[in-house]
Amino acid sequence: MSGSRKSHSSETTVDVVIVGAGFAGLSAAERLVSTGRSVMVVEGRDRVGGRSRSGEVAGVQVDLGATWVAPRHTAIRDLASRVGCTTTGQFAQGRNVLWLAGRRRTYSGTIPKVxxxxxxxxxxxxxxxxxxxxxxxxxxxxxxxxxxxxxxxxxxxxxxxxxxxxxxxxxxxxxxxxxxxxxxxxxxxxxxxxxxxxxxxxxxxxDVEGGANQDRFVETTQEIAKRVAERLGDRVRLDTAVRRVTQDGDGVTVSTDSGEIRAGYAIVTAAPEHRAAIAFEPALPEQAEGLARTWPMGALSKAFVAYEKPFWRVEGLSGEAVTDTGTVFITFDVSPAPGGPGVLMTFCDPRVFDGFDPRTRRDMVVRQLVDLYGPQARTPIDYLDHCWGSEPFAPGGPHPAAGPHATTRYGKALTEPHGRVHWAGTETAGEWAGTMNGAVLAGQRTAERILTLLPRAVREGASR
Missing domain, CATH: 1.10.405.10 (Guanine Nucleotide Dissociation Inhibitor, domain 1)
Structure with a gap:
């Protein structure tokens, strides 16, 4: 990826080191850099974007992870606009399909008419x-x-x-x-x-119209992250998993397999469960360790099935379906144009999907699409899927699945700093938590807090 560096042996000193190159980490870096601060963003994956990832099916770029934005998601929309990414409306014209208790029917609106x-x-x-x-x-x-x-x-x-x-x-x-x-x-x-x-x-x-699922980004959501990272240039390091964060009265040291980064403060944007992959010295307090144990990531898989044309539209169907049977449980039409190709995005239950080989997964999905949309669904021209729970680094998604007692017992540790270590990530956002918009806001707000803590003389000198 242009504009960012692969891991290499180094020792670096910066004002702030940021762990994670998703929307929270990149937004924090962008804000800090705009004030003249020196920043390093380290990312364990070989890509930026976090829970946003692009794929291609039948020549169409699709979102394997985070997808939709609402009109009220102004922070991510502003960020996308600044880097030249545009939105398109989620197709929702026509009747939806419901498969419930072995019976197929169609309906209009958000709630199935049962x-x-x-x-x-x-x-x-x-x-x-x-x-x-x-x-x-x-x-x-x-x-x-x-x-x-x-x-x-x-x-x-x-x-x-x-x-x-x-x-x-x-x-x-x-x-x-x-x-x-x-x-x-x-x-x-x-x-x-x-x-x-x-x-x-x-x-x-x-809801689609006026709601959280109204629009998608033409260029995909990960493309937004890529373009932000390109602007940050060599401040972003990929394939750089953080192993240890140590701190003293003067600053923090972030240790990776390729070297150490010394900084005044650290921002960690990892999801609560993934914080446990990092050793902290001094150790995290009991409440913070409990958060990592009791806020596991959920698991969700996606599959995309492409056809010559969106044939379901001719039949007056929207491409949105809900079903309580099999591995697929919801579908959406993400076709780029009426003339084709037609692309159905399906959400799949990882418990009855991830363990199979790619060919079997494809056959399972196509069989269900035939039930939902008829025999024309039997002959796709392309197929792609992604199992988030099987990712080798920071697996799972879309959000933590905190069980009973976990929030009241450990929730305070979501945002409570650990000395010079501050937390960001969409889970910490408050309003819009769990969305890309929340991630951007969390990164920006954490950066603002760090700016108030950095030495005034240095900050003023950097701004001149």
């Missing part, structure tokens, strides 16, 4: 969720009134207590697998409510 009993039950559950979401403190959910009670339950246990109908439970399971990469029984109710509140509410989190 039986009247299920519609009433879905409305009841949505009202109950909205009532619980309203008082949540997204910056400190453990301080929300009744936090202990909410955190003691899994999302699945809450659905049980509310006597959710099987069809309602199935739809909520799909939401859980998309958002947290796990079934409802694996994630705390408080954690779920915090993410829904941070996302602007349940409707905003799920």
């Amino acid at each position: 039986s009247p009993a299920t519609l009433l039950d879905m409305a009841r559950m949505q009202t109950a969720v909205n009532k619980l979401v309203a008082p949540i403190d997204v910056n400190a959910p453990w301080e929300t009134p009744g936090a202990d009670r909410l955190d003691a339950l899994s999302f699945g246990e809450w659905l049980d207590r509310k006597n959710a109908l099987p069809s309602t439970r199935a739809l909520m399971t799909i939401v859980s697998k998309v958002q947290w990469g796990c079934p409802p029984g694996d994630v705390s109710l408080l954690h779920v409510l915090r993410y829904i509140r941070a996302a602007g509410g349940l409707d905003h989190m799920l």
Whole structure:
């Protein structure tokens, strides 16, 4: 990649060292550099972008990871605009497909039009969720009134207590697998409510028009990160996994396989679970170590199936489908143009997907698309998939799946600095936590905090 360096033996001194070249790390670096500060960004992967990664199917660039932005996601939109990346609307014209309990039907809108009993039950559950979401403190959910009670339950246990109908439970399971990469029984109710509140509410989190899924980036989301990294130039080092962070009264030393970086402060943008891969001296406090243990990353896989044309559009279908059977549980149309190629993006359950060989995974996905869209889906021209839980470095996604008690017991460690080590990453964002927008905001805010801590004389000298 132009504009960044592969790992090499070196010893470097900078004002701030940043661990992680996702949107949080790159945004922090961009802000610090704009004030004249010296920065080094170290990334263990061989690429920038974090949970954003590009792929190609049938000649079309697609997002293997983070994909959509809402109109209200102004921070990531501004960043993209500055580096020349543009958005396109998520195609949502026509009727959606629902496969539930072995039956196929079509519907319009965000919520599937199932039986009247299920519609009433879905409305009841949505009202109950909205009532619980309203008082949540997204910056400190453990301080929300009744936090202990909410955190003691899994999302699945809450659905049980509310006597959710099987069809309602199935739809909520799909939401859980998309958002947290796990079934409802694996994630705390408080954690779920915090993410829904941070996302602007349940409707905003799920909606296309006006919601979190309204637009995609034509160039892909990772391309934004690549262009920011190119501007930062040799301040970004890839293939540079951090092994140890030591600190004293004068600064921090970040040790990698290729050398050491000395800095006044460090910003670590790794997800909570991945903080555990770094040895800290002095050691992290018990609460911070507990956070790494109890906020595991979820797991989610994606597959893209390409056809000569988006044939489903001719039949009045949007390309959006929801299903409770098999490995695929949701699909979207990410075709570049009406004339083709037609590309369906599918979310796949890693528990019944990742362990198979690529050919078997392809056959499993195509079979389900035939059920959803008919016999024309049987003959794709290209296929691509990506299993985030199988990545060799910092695996998992899209978000942490914090279980019961983990937020109230360890949540404070999300943002509480460890001496000269400060934390960023989308999980720390408060509002918009879990989104690219949240990552950008977290990086910028952490950079601002660091700027207030750097020696005034140095800061003033750097700005002249």
